[in-house]
Amino acid sequence: xxxxxxxxxxxxxxxxxxxxxxxxxxxxxxxxxxxxxxxxxxxxxxxxxxxxxxxxxxxxxxxxxxxxxxxxxxxxxxxxxxxxxxxxxxxxxxxxxxxxxxxxxxxxxxxxxxxxxxxxxxxxxxxxxxxxxxxxxxxxxxxxxxxxxxxx
Amino acid sequence: xxxxxxxxxxxxxxxxxxxxxxxxxxxxxxxxxxxxxxxxxxxxxxxxxxxxxxxxxxxxxxxxxxxxxxxxxxxxxxxxxxxxxxxxxxxxxxxxxxxxxxxxxxxxxxxxxxxxxxxxxxxxxxxxxxxxxxxxxxxxxxxxxxxxxxxxxxxxxxxxxxxxxxxxxxxxxxxxxxxxxxxxxxxxxxxxxxxxxxxxxxxxxxxxxxxxxxxxxxxxxxxxxxxxxxxxxxxxxxxxxxxxxxxxxxxxxxxx
Amino acid sequence: xxxxxxxxxxxxxxxxxxxxxxxxxxxxxxxxxxxxxxxxxxxxxxxxxxxxxxxxxxxxxxxxxxxxxxxxxxxxxxxxxxxxxxxxxxxxxxxxxxxxxxxxxxxxxxxxxxxxxxxxxxxxxxxxxxxxxxxxxxxxxxxxxxxxxxxxxxxxxxxxxxxxxxxxxxxxxxxxxxxxxxxxxxxxxxxxxxxxxxxxxxxxxxxxxxxxxxxxxxx
Numbered sequence: 001x002x003x004x005x006x007x008x009x010x011x012x013x014x015x016x017x018x019x020x021x022x023x024x025x026x027x028x029x030x031x032x033x034x035x036x037x038x039x040x041x042x043x044x045x046x047x048x049x050x051x052x053x054x055x056x057x058x059x060x061x062x063x064x065x066x067x068x069x070x071x072x073x074x075x076x077x078x079x080x081x082x083x084x085x086x087x088x089x090x091x092x093x094x095x096x097x098x099x100x101x102x103x104x105x106x107x108x109x110x111x112x113x114x115x116x117x118x119x120x121x122x123x124x125x126x127x128x129x130x131x132x133x134x135x136x137x138x139x140x141x142x143x144x145x146x147x148x149x150x151x152x
Numbered sequence: 153x154x155x156x157x158x159x160x161x162x163x164x165x166x167x168x169x170x171x172x173x174x175x176x177x178x179x180x181x182x183x184x185x186x187x188x189x190x191x192x193x194x195x196x197x198x199x200x201x202x203x204x205x206x207x208x209x210x211x212x213x214x215x216x217x218x219x220x221x222x223x224x225x226x227x228x229x230x231x232x233x234x235x236x237x238x239x240x241x242x243x244x245x246x247x248x249x250x251x252x253x254x255x256x257x258x259x260x261x262x263x264x265x266x267x268x269x270x271x272x273x274x275x276x277x278x279x280x281x282x283x284x285x286x287x288x289x290x291x292x293x294x295x296x297x298x299x300x301x302x303x304x305x306x307x308x309x310x311x312x313x314x315x316x317x318x319x320x321x322x323x324x325x326x327x328x329x330x331x332x333x334x335x336x337x338x339x340x341x342x343x344x345x346x347x348x349x350x351x352x353x354x355x356x357x358x359x360x361x362x363x364x365x366x367x368x369x370x371x372x373x374x375x376x377x378x379x380x381x382x383x384x385x386x387x388x389x390x391x392x393x394x395x396x397x398x399x400x401x402x403x404x405x406x407x408x
Numbered sequence: 409x410x411x412x413x414x415x416x417x418x419x420x421x422x423x424x425x426x427x428x429x430x431x432x433x434x435x436x437x438x439x440x441x442x443x444x445x446x447x448x449x450x451x452x453x454x455x456x457x458x459x460x461x462x463x464x465x466x467x468x469x470x471x472x473x474x475x476x477x478x479x480x481x482x483x484x485x486x487x488x489x490x491x492x493x494x495x496x497x498x499x500x501x502x503x504x505x506x507x508x509x510x511x512x513x514x515x516x517x518x519x520x521x522x523x524x525x526x527x528x529x530x531x532x533x534x535x536x537x538x539x540x541x542x543x544x545x546x547x548x549x550x551x552x553x554x555x556x557x558x559x560x561x562x563x564x565x566x567x568x569x570x571x572x573x574x575x576x577x578x579x580x581x582x583x584x585x586x587x588x589x590x591x592x593x594x595x596x597x598x599x600x601x602x603x604x605x606x607x608x609x610x611x612x613x614x615x616x617x618x619x620x621x622x623x624x625x626x627x
Contacts, residue, residue: 019618022618023618023619026611026618027615029611030608030612030615033604033607033608033611036604037329037601037604037605037608038329068594104274105274106271106274106275107271108271108272108274109274131274132274132278133272236623288577288580291573291577295573295577298566298570298573299560299561299570299574302561302564302565302566302570303564311623312561314623315620315623315624316560316574318616319556319560319578319616319620322616323577323581326612327577327580327581
């Protein structure tokens, strides 16, 4: 630490070290890491569910009774109402998995929508008790609504 | 104390503008009411979302509440920095008032989000990123307000809560991003995928809520300043140990 | 004396106090073990479920007990002790950084002691190297956050309850990163993003501790 002499006659203010030597590189590093976290396109591997293909491929890693999340699109025409819930087929386009959902599905549940179900394998059927509908990010006015007729 | 010397010596006057509602605040009330009425009218007349139906109209409460909450906590953080630099009372009261209003709107955003979640997701509460981070935001700023209540001395309170106001904003940013990566079922920002009529209505309600925020914050701040001046007046009137020795009679001096 | 030498001296002193009183190792740690046992009893004899929630319980206990460790009565954060430091012309940043680092070291000891207990009680094996990194990183984050909160609440009568509500929500990013790095390995994904998050949080807290040491010192 070097002492800076003040103007002649004026007493020096009480010394308080300033930590620029630490703060500037630290803030710089934080900005780099923060920027990487925000814009580094990391989001793709942060969503923890298995697609239907992955789930079938790694079925041996998740023996019956081990819970995991499975994502897929509800195959049109596969929905079947059961006394205690609903059964349908979920698919990611290549592999289809039969899902038995053991409680009432949410209102938005319908053919062709993306769902994430949580449960376990029972043989080759995925038995779930939690369902989340990945809701579509578009808001649209109904086609026959007055807005559509007015707009060109 | 910094404010003592500035307060009026006339016991009737108090702080300027405190205690009484000034005309600009009244005008703001009128504009806020008009804005809310307009927002309600627009929100109820634009068509609802095709998939979700009328439930989607909750968006006009939910999104603006969340926006105002973030705005409010941003104002708190900036005012806290300003207080640490200038030590002016007004920055402290702004930070406090803004945090108070922010907590209220966080509550509104949470409640409307849960009501909206029931028909769309099937559950009131889901471990969704926005829900979790908003709930934590609520708790963090309840902590901020608790810290304010727990510190009796005004200068001490201003300093502690300024530090907390800055840390809280950082925490919120990190919490928000971290849980955002963690669960991604909540839709992303829907600015580009929203119908123009719906978007217009959303903007109207965001604007109306912002005006309400400004109105409530300035009222709350006036209240805090009135409380402070009342406290100072109480201090001046009460007997202290030094009374018996000498009591500077400022009123008499200014009269003569 | 240089900055780090002062910090080292103060840390050594803080750790000596803990070694003599054994407050964390002898009191807080047994309490945490009792809590884990109570959790297991409350859940019931469902071995599969207990095995699954084991790591989650571990992190929750670490998080909540960090409040007790930070507010430990053998800690050196009281107003009188801070005043003494001021009289000794110790830079405020030294005091705050040293308090944070010594709390972090004690926290790490607590975590390391608790880990085998959780593994034993919940019949669970970590099976990944990520613990070697997550344990010290979480300890460091909790220590630094605790040091900030400790100074902000110095000498308030409601300090204990207030510190809890300030620490726990703020440490959520640490919890999220720690539990998700485990989850990521389950689903066969990399944990780099979570390690970066831990690093970013710790760096941010470190900056806050050093930059706010001045204003805190005036309290």
